[in-house]
Amino acid sequence: MNRILVAGAGPVGLTAALALARRGFGVTVLEAGETLAAESRASTFHPPTLEMLDDLEVAGELLDRGLVSRTFAYRDRRAGLVARLDLSVLAGDTRFPYRLQCEQSKLTPILMNHLLRHQRCDVLFGWPVASAAQTPGRVAAIAADGRALEADWLIGADGAHSAVRRATGVSFEGMTYPERFLVASVDEELTEWMDGLSLVNYVYDPVEWCVLLRTPDHWRVLLPTPADTPDEAEVARLGGRLLGVHDPGRPWRVAHTSMYRVHQRVASAFRSGRVLLAGDAAHVNNPLGGLGMNSGIHDAVAYAAALARGSDDAITAAASQRRKVALEYVQSVSHQNYERLRTSDPLVRATHLAGLRATAADPVKARAALLRSSMIASVREAA
Numbered sequence: 538m539n540r541i542l543v544a545g546a547g548p549v550g551l552t553a554a555l556a557l558a559r560r561g562f563g564v565t566v567l568e569a570g571e572t573l574a575a576e577s578r579a580s581t582f583h584p585p586t587l588e589m590l591d592d593l594e595v596a597g598e599l600l601d602r603g604l605v606s607r608t609f610a611y612r613d614r615r616a617g618l619v620a621r622l623d624l625s626v627l628a629g630d631t632r633f634p635y636r637l638q639c640e641q642s643k644l645t646p647i648l649m650n651h652l653l654r655h656q657r658c659d660v661l662f663g664w665p666v667a668s669a670a671q672t673p674g675r676v677a678a679i680a681a682d683g684r685a686l687e688a689d690w691l692i693g694a695d696g697a698h699s700a701v702r703r704a705t706g707v708s709f710e711g712m713t714y715p716e717r718f719l720v721a722s723v724d725e726e727l728t729e730w731m732d733g734l735s736l737v738n739y740v741y742d743p744v745e746w747c748v749l750l751r752t753p754d755h756w757r758v759l760l761p762t763p764a765d766t767p768d769e770a771e772v773a774r775l776g777g778r779l780l781g782v783h784d785p786g787r788p789w790r791v792a793h794t795s796m797y798r799v800h801q802r803v804a805s806a807f808r809s810g811r812v813l814l815a816g817d818a819a820h821v822n823n824p825l826g827g828l829g830m831n832s833g834i835h836d837a838v839a840y841a842a843a844l845a846r847g848s849d850d851a852i853t854a855a856a857s858q859r860r861k862v863a864l865e866y867v868q869s870v871s872h873q874n875y876e877r878l879r880t881s882d883p884l885v886r887a888t889h890l891a892g893l894r895a896t897a898a899d900p901v902k903a904r905a906a907l908l909r910s911s912m913i914a915s916v917r918e919a920a
């Protein structure tokens with residue numbers, strides 16, 4: 538059976554590696570870091586992703602570490618709860634009619650443990666891929682210090698700054714948002730302060746929209762932040778901004794903060810010879826809707842199935858199908874979420890919020906909206 542290299546031991550690279558290992562491939566994962574990343578980024582797993590992880594027999598362990606979120610809510614900064622969508626209406630569409638709230642850093646060790654149970658599979662830490670070289674039928678990953686490994690295929694899952702993508706010469710077109718996103722993880726129980734909270738809440742406001750979401754460890758508050766102010770100044774004024782979300786008569790207890798520059802970009806091709814790009818290496822988007830990691834995991838599973846079929850046409854088709862999903866679904870839904878949250882035109886805003894209430898009140902409309910937001914529609918279309 539073929540040997541495959543995967544650059545990057547993030548959620549996407551490790552999913553690809555495990556899916557390939559279960560199909561009998563020998564897989565070596567090359568990870569630049571000395572350990573798995575512990576950074577707190579993605580925290581929402583959508584139903585189709587849970588199904589795919591279940592097929593890989595890792596969903597149970599992830600469910601044990603996460604929080605099941607059967608609803609998510611739209612709120613208005615001043616008026617409070619606008620509408621709550623209940624994923625139970627998807628019970629006929631998926632084995633997992635809910636979102637799972639769990640940090641991506643809890644998934645990667647599970648995936649790696651399962652991967653290492655397979656023969657001819659390993660993870661090499663401290664192995665930063667710097668470039669790739671191809672000959673007919675083979676591909677090599679090359680580290681900055683000259684180490685090289687050869688295989689039949691290389692999957693570039695080495696994140697947004699992918700060295701594999703750069704080595705292929707594939708461009709990464711798109712735009713960068715004018716704001717950065719500041720994520721504050723707080724040691725507070727927000728349900729004691731605000732009525733009607735779900736575990737995920739999109740809070741509309743023309744000036745200071747935000748997202749409030751629960752992970753097993755913390756509540757997180759995501760706030761838009763100017764592009765060019767010093768990080769320290771933003772952290773210094775965070776306390777006041779949190780009091781604007783809710784004032785308990787004392788400062789919020791902030792556990793930690795992270796600042797992200799956010800882009801919407803898609804690689805000009807997801808396949809270049811014997812190299813496939815997956816996850817953030819292939820597409821990046823804003824985190825509103827929780828689509829980035831989820832769609833990257835869908836890339837990984839689609840590539841493993843295509844590689845197992847062994848037909849060149851199937852591999853090309855999987856790469857182009859996943860690029861179509863990134864362009865037509867992930868980019869457009871995430872950007873629409875951003876535009877809607879910050880709508881300043883009062884009429885547009887009122888119409889949109891009325892539409893959300895009507896959707897939540899009608900199970901047929903709710904199912905149609907949820908099939909899209911929970912990514913079931915995009916996976917069905919790609920299949």
Ligand SMILES: Cc1cc2nc3c(=O)[nH]c(=O)nc-3n(C[C@H](O)[C@H](O)[C@H](O)COP(=O)(O)OP(=O)(O)OC[C@H]3O[C@@H](n4cnc5c(N)ncnc54)[C@H](O)[C@@H]3O)c2cc1C
Nearest residue numbers: 545547549569578579580581666696816817827829830831
């Ligand atoms: C605040 C925030 C919240 C988010 N929330 C969500 C969410 O709820 N749901 C969701 O679906 N997405 C979310 N995302 C997006 C999500 O975090 C990313 O889409 C996801 O991490 C992509 O996974 P990946 O494996 O492709 O890349 P990464 O997680 O970036 O992993 C890449 C790996 O490659 C390694 N690496 C880098 N360069 C090299 C190299 N040259 N050689 C070898 N290894 C290398 C890195 O060390 C890392 O381990 C969020 C993002 C942010 C910033």
